[in-house]
Amino acid sequence: MANAYVQIGVAMLRTGILGYGGGPSIVPLVRHEAVTRFQWMKDEEFMEVLAIANTLPGPIATKLAGYLGYRLKGTGGAVIGLLAHIVPTCVAMVGLYSFINFFSNSQVIKGMIAAVVPIVAVMLGVMAYEFGEKAIKGLGWAAGITFFVISFLLLQTFAVHPAIVIFLFLFYGAFHHKVKDKWNKGKKPLGKGEGA
Template structure:
């Protein structure tokens, strides 16, 4: 039912549906913690294909295996497919209407706000875990990689995932050394 709701209520593409899936998985049903959802989202972004569909498949698989993944994906995409066929026929029929053009244009700011709220919440959690200085430095690095050097977002995500795996290992090693329990002396 959760993926059916995201398929029915989600509008504007994968990134706009991610907050709805996050709400279902983290807040409503508590299938996972927010931190785990962020990790799964990062991996889903790095893989090819629609983000929301990958998340629906992952959640279904996590809960009920291959059958759950199949049901999760179908529950998520079938309402969209049916709605697209119906809306396409409607829009074609009323394609010259200013009201329809205005309705379509009105969706863009809503999606932007939803993405901004999700980005703020993710950034807030990152700053809590890393601190302000590291959060700002990583923001600047990712901004430069994406905007100045035009690095593909999947590569940027992979770089930070790779860094994250080493960060925690180095941090644990440093803590052990500070406590005098390190066995490298």
């Protein structure tokens, strides 16, 4: 992987330049680069990294850029990933601030921003569907739907911080298979000669 630094730089440059709408809208772009385009990791590993990154403070996109760079090429890769992701946007913001300020009330600019919103929503929806599909395969329908409802209630009804919810489910996930095995043993029908 002689050109790994170039791959990291190009991938994170693309996510930094094309990622409109903040951190969550950039996640599908990072996933596409890491899983589909360059195949640095499997989808399951990306989901795990995303879950852990969500429990940590700071912008999700920069955490992912730093992690991917570090995973491939250590500290140098992390620096390249972070710089490639944030520097172009910082330069563009500083250089174009007066332009944006001047045209902030323009209907054309408002229309451009409004046109991007549905695309971001579809990208997030597709990613959520694929993650949900994998959760159902790993947990089963009953547990998958139950956990969805619990997480929805914790986040929307009780306004629990997302990091706490993710931590709770990460903690449960560490013991999921043991709990599932005990549950299945308790439900197992008695064979001949077993029981009283």
